[in-house]
Amino acid sequence: MTSPALDLLGIGNAIVDVLARAEDAFLAGHGMAKGGMTLIDAAAAERIYGAMGPGVESSGGSAANTCAVAAALGARVGFLGKVAEDALGTVFAHDIRAAGVRFPTAPLANGAPTARCLILVTPDGQRTMNTFLGACIAFGPQDVDEAEVASAAVTYLEGYLFDPPEAQAAFRKAAGAAHAAGRKVSLTLSDPFCVGRHRAAFRAFVREETDILFANEAELLSLYETDDFPAALAAVRREAGLAAVTRSEKGSVIVAGEETVEIAAVPTKKVVDTTGAGDAYAAGFLAAHAQGRPLGECGRWGSVAAAEAISHFGARPQTDLKALVARA
Amino acid sequence: MTSPALDLLGIGNAIVDVLARAEDAFLAGHGMAKGGMTLIDAAAAERIYGAMGPGVESSGGSAANTCAVAAALGARVGFLGKVAEDALGTVFAHDIRAAGVRFPTAPLANGAPTARCLILVTPDGQRTMNTFLGACIAFGPQDVDEAEVASAAVTYLEGYLFDPPEAQAAFRKAAGAAHAAGRKVSLTLSDPFCVGRHRAAFRAFVREETDILFANEAELLSLYETDDFPAALAAVRREAGLAAVTRSEKGSVIVAGEETVEIAAVPTKKVVDTTGAGDAYAAGFLAAHAQGRPLGECGRWGSVAAAEAISHFGARPQTDLKALVARA
Numbered sequence: 198m199t200s201p202a203l204d205l206l207g208i209g210n211a212i213v214d215v216l217a218r219a220e221d222a223f224l225a226g227h228g229m230a231k232g233g234m235t236l237i238d239a240a241a242a243e244r245i246y247g248a249m250g251p252g253v254e255s256s257g258g259s260a261a262n263t264c265a266v267a268a269a270l271g272a273r274v275g276f277l278g279k280v281a282e283d284a285l286g287t288v289f290a291h292d293i294r295a296a297g298v299r300f301p302t303a304p305l306a307n308g309a310p311t312a313r314c315l316i317l318v319t320p321d322g323q324r325t326m327n328t329f330l331g332a333c334i335a336f337g338p339q340d341v342d343e344a345e346v347a348s349a350a351v352t353y354l355e356g357y358l359f360d361p362p363e364a365q366a367a368f369r370k371a372a373g374a375a376h377a378a379g380r381k382v383s384l385t386l387s388d389p390f391c392v393g394r395h396r397a398a399f400r401a402f403v404r405e406e407t408d409i410l411f412a413n414e415a416e417l418l419s420l421y422e423t424d425d426f427p428a429a430l431a432a433v434r435r436e437a438g439l440a441a442v443t444r445s446e447k448g449s450v451i452v453a454g455e456e457t458v459e460i461a462a463v464p465t466k467k468v469v470d471t472t473g474a475g476d477a478y479a480a481g482f483l484a485a486h487a488q489g490r491p492l493g494e495c496g497r498w499g500s501v502a503a504a505e506a507i508s509h510f511g512a513r514p515q516t517d518l519k520a521l522v523a524r525a
Numbered sequence: 526m527t528s529p530a531l532d533l534l535g536i537g538n539a540i541v542d543v544l545a546r547a548e549d550a551f552l553a554g555h556g557m558a559k560g561g562m563t564l565i566d567a568a569a570a571e572r573i574y575g576a577m578g579p580g581v582e583s584s585g586g587s588a589a590n591t592c593a594v595a596a597a598l599g600a601r602v603g604f605l606g607k608v609a610e611d612a613l614g615t616v617f618a619h620d621i622r623a624a625g626v627r628f629p630t631a632p633l634a635n636g637a638p639t640a641r642c643l644i645l646v647t648p649d650g651q652r653t654m655n656t657f658l659g660a661c662i663a664f665g666p667q668d669v670d671e672a673e674v675a676s677a678a679v680t681y682l683e684g685y686l687f688d689p690p691e692a693q694a695a696f697r698k699a700a701g702a703a704h705a706a707g708r709k710v711s712l713t714l715s716d717p718f719c720v721g722r723h724r725a726a727f728r729a730f731v732r733e734e735t736d737i738l739f740a741n742e743a744e745l746l747s748l749y750e751t752d753d754f755p756a757a758l759a760a761v762r763r764e765a766g767l768a769a770v771t772r773s774e775k776g777s778v779i780v781a782g783e784e785t786v787e788i789a790a791v792p793t794k795k796v797v798d799t800t801g802a803g804d805a806y807a808a809g810f811l812a813a814h815a816q817g818r819p820l821g822e823c824g825r826w827g828s829v830a831a832a833e834a835i836s837h838f839g840a841r842p843q844t845d846l847k848a849l850v851a852r853a
Contacts, residue, residue: 265579
């Protein structure tokens with residue numbers, strides 16, 4: 198087994214975020230489930246965009262955010278995901294490459310436009326997402342180069358990939374190639390309702406393919422269809438090699454075999470926007486893990502990166518993260 | 526004279542900002558004058574964008590920023606400026622309308638793309654701008670409806686309009702229509718080097734057409750080719766009916782005939798990004814002025830809006846400005 202060229206290869210939906218502030222009444226008026234992610238079609242995207250306030254555009258996508266943050270923390274990172282040959286696709290490709298992430302996936306020509314996620318941020322800092330998948334639907338096994346996967350110590354998959362049908366085949370191919378090369382596979386559950394839409398597939402993938410699992414409390418409870426957190430934690434301890442479960446202001450808990458590590462949340466003055474907090478946690482964890490740091494330190498890097506993410510509008514880092522983890 | 530339907534009609538370049546953090550060495554390496562605005566062509570825009578870090582896209586444009594902030598403060602506002610029929614043009618039009626600003630200008634079909642401004646923000650919060658004017662070049666007198674101008678109490682022009690040749694004719698038409706209808710004309714000098722490029726035209730326009738002038742210290746010194754601030758202030762007192770001159774952390778000074786009002790800057794914890802600070806000052810001033818408030822209060826509203834603008838990344842407001850001025 199050769200030494201990996203990449204610490205991390207992320208695979209996910211390639212999305213540009215459009216963030217705007219909104220009152221809770223706006224969510225209610227548009228039938229949006231606060232805090233969740235809803236898939237929308239082009240017509241709904243146009244309707245919601247027309248109704249929402251002035252926006253800020255910023256590259257997003259769950260695994261892509263994780264890749265950008267991990268690169269900012271010094272990891273060697275690649276990302277696979279599908280944009281279109283259009284203005285937003287140019288923005289996405291520029292931003293992820295400018296973050297130092299290798300991004301080899303060919304853009305989609307003559308098809309759906311680049312995906313966008315219309316994100317409403319309420320005064321409490323909570324984000325509610327409406328995703329038009331666009332070109333992401335065209336991401337499939339042909340976009341996964343097995344040699345690329347074999348070159349990465351960890352292949353990281355976002356649970357949102359369970360939604361576009363071809364993507365499921367793509368990440369199964371990636372997981373197979375990673376394990377065949379003696380590498381690790383990491384999965385984030387992404388969203389409790391996404392878990393609900395594909396629960397059996399998620400359960401099987403966690404059991405059979407996942408070495409490092411990321412989830413928040415609601416996602417883990419959804420995975421095991423329980424409202425008992427200790428029971429869900431016991432289940433994931435049996436099924437995944439390592440799991441890091443985030444619990445907002447209660448911090449996070451890492452379970453790996455017999456081992457359990459509890460990590461405190463990093464206090465923040467004000468929650469401006471929670472978009473990308475979970476993505477940043479996974480990035481901090483994996484960047485520290487790539488340096489062979491102990492689990493407690495991996496969790497702390499995750500907490501520091503998540504705290505940075507919620508301190509500003511948008512998912513991508515706006516601060517020197519290396520300096521932040523060095524201070525923590 | 527009928528009562529005006531609009532408090533403010535802004536005319537300016539319709540631009541989408543692309544903001545990224547950069548070190549001072551990046552500016553030096555690309556021969557950029559820190560703190561300034563440089564006009565660039567499409568090739569330079571591509572080159573700089575390729576070299577700059579991950580970006581955040583946000584609608585911008587000097588007068589357009591002022592319009593968005595003034596609307597947030599309760600003023601009835603319109604804006605004239607030229608975008609193209611493309612993705613960034615859609616973003617610009619959405620954002621300014623979502624801010625509550627009337628935006629009637631027809632987009633440019635089959636011409637240059639929507640203008641963009643590549644903004645590098647250094648660790649001290651200073652912004653350095655590189656503007657590709659694109660479709661703004663096509664803005665001309667045909668885009669100025671004299672009835673629209675006559676319907677606004679104040680027509681507000683950005684000095685950057687001295688650069689695109691047709692725009693000069695457009696704003697002269699607007700100024701004529703405003704004065705013919707008994708309305709006021711306001712001008713912001715925008716940039717000391719823009720003043721330097723068109724000094725004679727600026728001097729004539731200030732003398733002959735400007736009722737309310739906005740400038741920062743460097744712009745005013747450039748206008749009168751002096752390094753003596755009291756001399757420049759005396760000159761503008763003679764030439765403009767009312768002038769509000771901003772001096773960064775030294776606050777601002779308003780001169781109107783014999784009257785002089787000094788306004789303290791609103792202290793801010795950290796200067797994150799100065800983009801749009803001057804635009805926000807003018808907006809606060811004009812929004813208060815539209816309500817008939819005394820000059821000191823107009824200046825304070827300007828200072829509050831400017832302090833909000835420099836507290837975050839990007840030029841458009843991210844806070845409830847009405848609540849901020851109510852508290853101040």
